[in-house]
Amino acid sequence: MHYEAVIGLEVHAQLLTRTKAFCACSTAYGAPPNTQVCPVCLGLPGALPVMNGEAVRLAVRTALALSCTLRTVSRFARKNYFYPDLPKGYQISQYDEPLSERGHLDVEVGGATKRVGITRVHMEEDAGKNVHHEGVSVVDLNRSGVPLVEIVGEPDLRSAAEAAEYLRSLRDVLMFAGVNDGNLEEGSFRCDANVSLRPAGEAKLGTRVELKNINSFRFVERALAHEIARQQAVLDAGGRVVQETRGWDENEGVTKSLRSKEEAQDYRYFPEPDLPPLVVDDAFVAQVQSTLPELPRAKRERFVAELGVSAYAAQVLTGHPRVAALFEEAATLHGQPARLAAFVQSEVLRDVVTHGLDARIPVSARQVAGLLRLVDAGAISGKQAKEVYAKIVGSERAPEDVVAELGLVQVSDEGVIEAVCRQVIADNPRQAEQLRAGKASLMGFFVGQVMKQTKGSANPRLVNDVLQRLLG
Numbered sequence: 001m002h003y004e005a006v007i008g009l010e011v012h013a014q015l016l017t018r019t020k021a022f023c024a025c026s027t028a029y030g031a032p033p034n035t036q037v038c039p040v041c042l043g044l045p046g047a048l049p050v051m052n053g054e055a056v057r058l059a060v061r062t063a064l065a066l067s068c069t070l071r072t073v074s075r076f077a078r079k080n081y082f083y084p085d086l087p088k089g090y091q092i093s094q095y096d097e098p099l100s101e102r103g104h105l106d107v108e109v110g111g112a113t114k115r116v117g118i119t120r121v122h123m124e125e126d127a128g129k130n131v132h133h134e135g136v137s138v139v140d141l142n143r144s145g146v147p148l149v150e151i152v153g154e155p156d157l158r159s160a161a162e163a164a165e166y167l168r169s170l171r172d173v174l175m176f177a178g179v180n181d182g183n184l185e186e187g188s189f190r191c192d193a194n195v196s197l198r199p200a201g202e203a204k205l206g207t208r209v210e211l212k213n214i215n216s217f218r219f220v221e222r223a224l225a226h227e228i229a230r231q232q233a234v235l236d237a238g239g240r241v242v243q244e245t246r247g248w249d250e251n252e253g254v255t256k257s258l259r260s261k262e263e264a265q266d267y268r269y270f271p272e273p274d275l276p277p278l279v280v281d282d283a284f285v286a287q288v289q290s291t292l293p294e295l296p297r298a299k300r301e302r303f304v305a306e307l308g309v310s311a312y313a314a315q316v317l318t319g320h321p322r323v324a325a326l327f328e329e330a331a332t333l334h335g336q337p338a339r340l341a342a343f344v345q346s347e348v349l350r351d352v353v354t355h356g357l358d359a360r361i362p363v364s365a366r367q368v369a370g371l372l373r374l375v376d377a378g379a380i381s382g383k384q385a386k387e388v389y390a391k392i393v394g395s396e397r398a399p400e401d402v403v404a405e406l407g408l409v410q411v412s413d414e415g416v417i418e419a420v421c422r423q424v425i426a427d428n429p430r431q432a433e434q435l436r437a438g439k440a441s442l443m444g445f446f447v448g449q450v451m452k453q454t455k456g457s458a459n460p461r462l463v464n465d466v467l468q469r470l471l472g
Helices: 051-064 158-175 217-236 282-290 297-308 311-317 319-333 337-351 365-376 382-392 399-408 416-425 429-436 442-453 460-471
Strands: 003-014 077-080 090-093 100-109 112-125 129-133 136-140 147-153 190-198 210-213 244-247 254-260 353-355 357-359
Touching: 003 077, 003 158, 003 217, 051 100, 051 112, 051 147, 051 282, 051 337, 090 112, 100 158, 129 210, 158 190, 158 297, 158 319, 190 217, 210 217, 210 254, 217 244, 217 254, 297 311, 297 319, 297 337, 311 319, 311 337, 311 399, 319 337, 319 357, 319 365, 337 365, 365 382, 365 399, 382 399, 416 429, 416 442, 416 460, 429 442, 429 460
Parallel strands: 210 244
Antiparallel strands: 003 147, 003 190, 077 090, 100 112, 112 147, 129 136, 190 210, 244 254, 353 357
């Protein structure tokens, strides 16, 4: 029987605040265990939570970026369960009255646009982190109380590849919106996946299996592909898929059962008594909307339509907010976006190192634009431009100064170039005869020889013109 996969993703994204959701403890990553804690995030008796206003602003921005409908009044609830990394015994989250609902995200799948529904975006706090090593378990509560948004997707995805592309697109949106750093390795962008199979053409959903806390796009795709194959094998053998929670073991390349989940867990939600309803009025929403930056999909479309770059280049150049900003600034300074896009892709991106929202770009937009202006003016050749680029990387030096220091001047004297061309032709009579007989591909050979003789300093356009005249 042919089965169809039905996949829905739940993403937890840490909001980029300096302090936690309900207290003044730092959210900085990498501090020694249990040093960024206080009575509130430790859940000590008598400690009261106070809402972080910046977390609310970023959560609203997230909802707007995903085209969600915002609820004017939302409420926090206590989600009760016991686990060592949850010292209060409950998590402050939102339940029946979330911050926002009914959004969507458009993703490119197989050359077509697919709209994936967003069920809701709501706020909650993170739990701590359990660390297991050599039979001993310890807990680090630095993450306890860190503000999150949970983005619950509709079960609109039909393959592991679609799920991975959805996650990449969602991460890009959150990073460009400035609400999340997209750092999977540090746990600030995490995913749970729900997957089931049903006979193709049927509307009724199959039994759902949840895959927990997968921390890379590659792992998500591999875990889902394995789980889809596992469920199909069970069904083909006449078995029944069990509702459960499973984890991904990357070393073995398999999903493994973590716990049975025959029935939905009863979290005994009830309204959080220590927090008033969260009110976001129209004026606040309008103010947040006015600060929402251009999102990656719109930016790519503008790069293609207005700047004339290829769709592929637009995709590459919007891979990180800092790279996109460098390209736009350099394109404005230079005036020829398509040429500049090619140079950024071939030379600059090779030296860019990204870490979350941070990016180390070793040249400035002004340096890149200035370098290409030298090529445009005929002062240096394209080959010499690469040599100059290597000298300005990691410095604030102007390309003009490097050209002067290295004595790089493009030869545009037609008399000089013609003399070299004649010598090259004389040195290669057989190839010259073949070219005159119609083997046009040999023109590249002669251009290369002239450039070699002039150490790349000859004006390529002039070299082509002279050779065409001499060999015509």
